[in-house]
Amino acid sequence: MQAQLIAKDIACRRGERLLFKGLSLACEAGDALHVAGANGVGKSSLIRILAGLLRPFTGEISTTGDMGLIDERLALDPHQPLGRALGFWERLDGCSDAGRALDLLQLDELRDIPVRYLSTGQKKRAALARLLNRKCPIWLLDEPLNGLDAQAQASVEALVAQHCASGGIAVVASHQSIALPGGRTLTIEDYAA
Ligand SMILES: Nc1ncnc2c1ncn2[C@@H]1O[C@H](COP(=O)(O)OP(=O)(O)OP(=O)(O)O)[C@@H](O)[C@H]1O
Numbered sequence: 001m002q003a004q005l006i007a008k009d010i011a012c013r014r015g016e017r018l019l020f021k022g023l024s025l026a027c028e029a030g031d032a033l034h035v036a037g038a039n040g041v042g043k044s045s046l047i048r049i050l051a052g053l054l055r056p057f058t059g060e061i062s063t064t065g066d067m068g069l070i071d072e073r074l075a076l077d078p079h080q081p082l083g084r085a086l087g088f089w090e091r092l093d094g095c096s097d098a099g100r101a102l103d104l105l106q107l108d109e110l111r112d113i114p115v116r117y118l119s120t121g122q123k124k125r126a127a128l129a130r131l132l133n134r135k136c137p138i139w140l141l142d143e144p145l146n147g148l149d150a151q152a153q154a155s156v157e158a159l160v161a162q163h164c165a166s167g168g169i170a171v172v173a174s175h176q177s178i179a180l181p182g183g184r185t186l187t188i189e190d191y192a193a
Helices: 043-051 082-093 098-104 120-134 150-165
Strands: 004-014 017-028 032-036 058-064 067-070 138-142 169-173 185-187
Touching: 004 043, 004 169, 017 032, 017 043, 017 058, 017 169, 032 043, 032 150, 043 067, 043 138, 043 169, 067 120, 082 098, 082 120, 098 120, 120 150, 138 150, 150 169
Parallel strands: 032 169, 032 185, 067 138, 138 169
Antiparallel strands: 004 017, 004 058
């Protein structure tokens, strides 16, 4: 079955504030979508709603295919060397070609460094390596370019393009511009409540 992600008539309330309402989107296999907007408009909230981690105030989400989320929380043991921390998930995820992600993200030489010592950009690349190893069709990326230099940003854009070219879906929340295949953008301010 092909990947699909559909959100219908979503409203989001945080605390006492309605952030946005009437937001719908539909992504099919191969689609990428840039979720844009200023700080605090609700980009992360939308990503968390799509991931099933936050209940929408109104509306419904339906998905076909597994989802993988990258946000500011790094789901890797900070006390383990990077190679071992990734290895833990590789075994759980049944990943057979773990070296590929380390290569693609230029992490090979950091294998023996404890995760807590990695720089911001290195941690972001480690999170992407874990996502690649999971081989899930729907990627939800919250500010994936934060902390990355220009070369690493271009690598992320290339990885997303590759993922979509092979039938994946990518929804990317970013306050900065990002080159995604198809160039579709959803601006949260357009749905301000
Ligand atoms: N648990 C919460 N209770 C109340 N308000 C919250 C809660 N979580 C977030 N907010 C508020 O909801 C708004 C949207 O937050 P969100 O993190 O989704 O914005 P964002 O567009 O991703 O911002 P940024 O670009 O700064 O990451 C913010 O004003 C934030 O303060």
